[in-house]
Amino acid sequence: MNESDPALPFSALGLVPALAQAAATQGYAQPTPVQAAAIPLLLQGRDLRASAPTGSGKTAAFVLPLLQAWMQTPRQQPRRLHTLVLVPTRELATQVAEQVQALAAGLPEPPRLVRAIGGVSINPQMLALRGGADIVVATPGRALDLVTRHALRPDGLRALVLDEADRLLDLGFADELQLLLRRLPAARQTLLFSATFPPAVQALADGLLRAPAQVEAPAQLAALPDIAQRAIVVDTGRRTQLLRHLIAAHGWPQVLVFVATKLACETVAAKLRKAGLAAEPLHGQLSQGKRSQVLADFKAARVQVMVATDLAARGIDIAQLPAVVNFDLARSPTEHVHRIGRTGRAGASGVALSFVPAAAEAHFRLIEKRQGLAVPREQVPGFEATEAAPPVVSDPQGGIKGRRPSKKDKLRAAAAAAAAKP
Known part of the structure; x- marks a missing residue:
């Protein structure tokens, strides 16, 4: 219906x-x-x-x-x-x-x-x-x-x-x-x-x-006009510097930064704090008391930058959150949708930036394809990328490495097929 x-x-x-x-x-x-x-x-x-x-x-x-x-x-x-x-x-x-x-x-x-x-x-x-x-x-x-x-x-x-x-x-x-x-x-x-x-x-x-x-509901979140998506090509090792530059250049009072791992969460937050920004990590290995405190401080604008794993991609509602940054790309197009949905909520406008190192270009193209996106690649002056894309590795069973289904994807598909049997 x-x-x-x-x-x-x-x-x-x-x-x-x-x-x-x-x-x-x-x-x-x-x-x-x-x-x-x-x-x-x-x-x-x-x-x-x-x-x-x-x-x-x-x-x-x-x-x-x-x-x-x-x-x-x-x-x-x-x-x-x-x-x-x-x-x-x-x-x-x-x-x-x-x-x-x-x-x-x-x-x-x-x-x-x-x-x-x-x-x-x-x-x-x-x-x-x-x-x-x-x-x-x-x-x-x-x-x-x-x-x-x-x-x-x-x-x-x-x-x-x-x-x-x-x-x-x-x-x-x-x-x-x-x-x-x-x-x-x-x-x-x-x-x-x-x-x-x-x-x-x-x-x-x-x-x-x-x-x-x-x-x-008919609208696809990725296509909503109040979320402007941007893709910035940058070398892997310069992402933290670029993030600091963007925060200063845009004057974002709050920004939610997504990373892939707990280690990256702690590392990026620590580097931002060292640079003078009020930044805190949020990941699943923190105590519940600490997680609640970080989230409360971010909502109250006592923390300017919250660096989070995909724990924060769902169920976090920050009013008027101006920006989301995919420091590491989402594991799947589905998680990409949930991540960028933290901004542009309740009719407010927002921007979702994705850092796209050369090694992640193929994965971002997959995200674009699954979401029906075509996001122009940008380079920020002073942060021009120099890395080359890694060589494509053929899969002996067909396909390209990084695009073939993961072990978890195969198990999920098998479970779905079993459930569909009469």
């Missing part, structure tokens, strides 16, 4: 007045395309696979109708879990939980909400679940731990949401997710939301759904 008319008011979608008002209070003058399409379907109890660009209001698209469904469910003591929202990162769990709280704040009786994430002690979360919960927002591993310890009882579950579903269905979460799904009741409403659903993931996604409706 394609999007409905977004000019309709929220009340015309079937939402009760309290929730329609809650949407307005959160800044939605009218439904976005994904909200206009998804909300009526979810109020009907349909399973759903929804794809829409980042920053398009996907969270409210499922939170609003599920809050209404919860309001219409008879209360029980102890409380029985109504909705479980699974997300891939702790930061996204915090953001989704905050939006649930905000949209439910005006209800006569707000739901009991628990956020459950790893990296911190499980004991306070188990205490919070005493007496039950109405809505739980969790990362898969922590949700599985809580179910295994009988602190989270999913037997009455009415709705399951996989937010950033493409990442959750990736092999990195597959084992935990499958173990958790086996413990959930089969008779439930299942919702999958993501900006992207690569072909290898679609079969896995559809295997979780029953006669699902499908919503696809």
Whole structure:
């Protein structure tokens, strides 16, 4: 199903007045395309696979109708879990939980909400679940731990949401997710939301759904006019100097810099600090307290440059973030979409720059092809590239090195094929 008319008011979608008002209070003058399409379907109890660009209001698209469904469910003591929202990162769990709280704040009786994430002690979360919960927002591993310890009882579950579903269905979460799904009741409403659903993931996604409706917002994030993409050719060893030059030249008050590894994260941040910039790293090996502090400082503009791994590519919403820099290119075109979606949000303008050393040119061309892009290459005076492209290495099985499927890609494709078999 394609999007409905977004000019309709929220009340015309079937939402009760309290929730329609809650949407307005959160800044939605009218439904976005994904909200206009998804909300009526979810109020009907349909399973759903929804794809829409980042920053398009996907969270409210499922939170609003599920809050209404919860309001219409008879209360029980102890409380029985109504909705479980699974997300891939702790930061996204915090953001989704905050939006649930905000949209439910005006209800006569707000739901009991628990956020459950790893990296911190499980004991306070188990205490919070005493007496039950109405809505739980969790990362898969922590949700599985809580179910295994009988602190989270999913037997009455009415709705399951996989937010950033493409990442959750990736092999990195597959084992935990499958173990958790086996413990959930089969008779439930299942919702999958993501900006992207690569072909290898679609079969896995559809295997979780029953006669699902499908919503696809028409705009591709890479083509949105408020995100200007630039590709700068630069030698590998001069990227940090170029980054410092660009920050000074453009006067960016904040910039999010993506790198490939934890080591690069620490190294680049340290070099920027040495140059006098307020820069901090954000990666998965930091403690949860440190991650939360870095993110809070960046949002409050106490940190000017946040250097991050793809941990930050999803679920981080920085208002008016002017620039994203791909210091290292994203591993896949899908992650490229999520990365650049941190800027140009909610109608604001932004710029996404990608550094393209000679050795990365072939990979960036692949990103362009998959996203339907044609980004002109630039050189910045004083930082002209001198490196030559490495020789093309033939693959004995055909194809070009760097373009053939990786081992993880092959495993993902095999899993998708197995799921598609009757």
